[in-house]
Amino acid sequence: MKLYKLFSFQAKNALKTLALVLILLDVLVANAQQNEDTSVIWKKMEAVLKSMKTPVFPNKTYSIINYGAKSSSTFDNTLSIKKAIQDCSKNGGGTVLIPKGTYFTRPIHLESNVNLHLEDGAELLFSANPKDFPLVHTTFEGTECMNYSPLIYANNKTNVAVTGKGTINGQASNDNWWSWCGKDTYGWKEGMPKQQKDIEILMSMAEKGIEVKNRIFGDNHYLRPNFVEFFECTNVLIKDINVINAPFWVLHPMKSTNVIVDGVNINSHGPNNDGCDPEYSKNVNIKNCTFNTGDDCIAIKAGRDADGRRVGIKSENIIVQNCKMFDGHGGVTIGSEMSAGVSNVYVENCVMNSPNLDVAIRLKTNSKRGGLIENFYVRNIEIGEVNEAVLKVDMFYNVHGNQEGSFIPRIENISLENVKVKYGGKFSILALGRKDSKIKNITLNNVLIEKVNTPFSIENVENLKFINTYINGALANTTGM
Structure with missing residues (x-):
């Protein structure tokens, strides 16, 4: 009997050890998959950059x-x-x-x-x-x-x-x-x-x-x-220039391909003074710039409502690197004019900081816009202070009266990796999806958000993941969401 109890005790311990090993393996595999996935993502960005050539002019x-x-x-x-x-x-x-x-x-x-x-x-x-x-x-x-x-x-x-x-x-x-x-x-x-x-x-x-x-x-x-x-x-x-006192949108690549915006300093606080608005454009690199604006610092567009669907050219491969964002409604945003769709946005190595910066990362649309936003990737970002949210995703953006229609938008694949936030504002994530079109696949990996009033306000989001993410000192998870 003693041998049986000893064997039983050892067997139970062995099973527990095996279970722990399996759990550990699952975690390692998940982390490895996550690292592999992000590596592939950023290699795609590098491929786009290598395909772009800086314009060269005769020496006259x-x-x-x-x-x-x-x-x-x-x-x-x-x-x-x-x-x-x-x-x-x-x-x-x-x-x-x-x-x-x-x-x-x-x-x-x-x-x-x-x-x-x-x-x-x-x-x-x-x-x-x-x-x-x-x-x-x-x-x-x-x-x-x-x-x-x-x-x-x-x-x-x-x-x-x-x-x-x-x-x-x-x-x-x-x-x-x-x-x-x-x-x-x-x-x-x-x-x-x-x-x-x-x-x-x-x-x-x-x-x-x-x-x-x-x-x-x-x-x-x-x-x-x-x-x-x-x-x-x-x-x-567009390189190195200083821009002040704009009537409306500041830099607007429209239906353009292979656009480099490098080292530009924008300081313009008028109404709708977006800093840079690539629209219907492909392969755009915005780097080393400073934005102090009366509206969004960078706002990626793709046409509005019927006109966006008529043109039908999506904005894609938009790369933002080493930029500083101060005053503005949003740091890097998509929409609300995005009816033709936006794909493959990469944001890395940026600093955002101002009590007058409402949202760091913002995606906005509604059922009059329709369109698809997909593959929005952010890494290595430092955020000093934002007012409303670190990440805001809104399928009910309302401007110019009734914005309800029959063109249901889609938003999927958003990733924030290696992000530090000192003052998170009202929400870390404010995400408003639709019952008939949920926001899909939001991942926060190695994100630290401090001093935020309410960690989350989330409706109709499918597959929200937290990996090594801390909000107000607590490890974030999806329990109860």
Whole structure:
């Protein structure tokens, strides 16, 4: 009997040991799979980067001074800059030089193989008079139209750049463009014009399928122009410039491929002053930039509602590296204009920190937008302070009235890895999915979030995972969610 009890005791211990070993193996396998999966993900990003080439320009320089330009805040240098650009492009390309000084100008239209280069100490001072802005094929909040030209504009060009340590100044303020948003904080007063009526007209035109060439706005309308827009361009470089006082969205690659935004410093706090909005664009690398904005720092777009579905070009392979985000509604966001879909977004080695930064990572859509957001990967991020949430995913984003429709959005595959947050705001994760379209596959791996009011507010999320993630000092898990 004693031998039986001894054997029974040893057998039980052996079974317990085996069970522990199996559990440990499961954990090791799961961790190995997780590491393998993320390794594959980031190798895909590296492959995209290797496929991208920085535009190169012939060693020819065309100084605008040689075309009659004068350093002045009132002298109109538009024709001098235009002639320099045309000669540069006609002769095979090169650099159009803006020397040290201040140069007033109306909108600038770039040509292929031209690098518009601003010397350190150079400033382009743009007109704020709407009558100086010709109509061009452009877009407003994800809907194409004929509207005021962007301040710097390139349409269907190849190998084109804006570079240098100088400054582009849109001169927007409460006294001109900004008041059109219709908010008193930006100078609007009762009886002054505002954009809302024109937005509604444009939305209606898009829903009715009216051709873009017949969606005419501009003079006597109040849709503000984008600052720098590359429309249907290939091989684009925006490097080192300082940007201030934008009328509307700041940098807007639209239907463009192979776009590099490097070392740009944006400081513009007007309404809808998104820092960089890649839209319908592919292979975009935003790196080494600083964002201090009146709206989202980086907002990835893909068209709005019927117009987004008409164009049908998704934004994909958007890579954000080594950037600093301060004031703004969101650090890196997708939407809400994303009806054509967004795939493969990579964010790494960034710093976000401001009491005026609402959300670090934000994905927003609704059932009028529809569309698919998939494969949003974040790693190695330091967040000092956010106001509302570290991660916010919202399928009920509401703006411009009723946003309910029959185009059910999908959101899936979101990963945050190696993220540290000192002040997490109201929520670590705020995720609002739909019963008929749940948010799928959110993973937090090696994430540390401190000083957050409420760890989670989650509805209709499928497959939420925490791996070595601590919130307010406690190991996070999905128990009770």
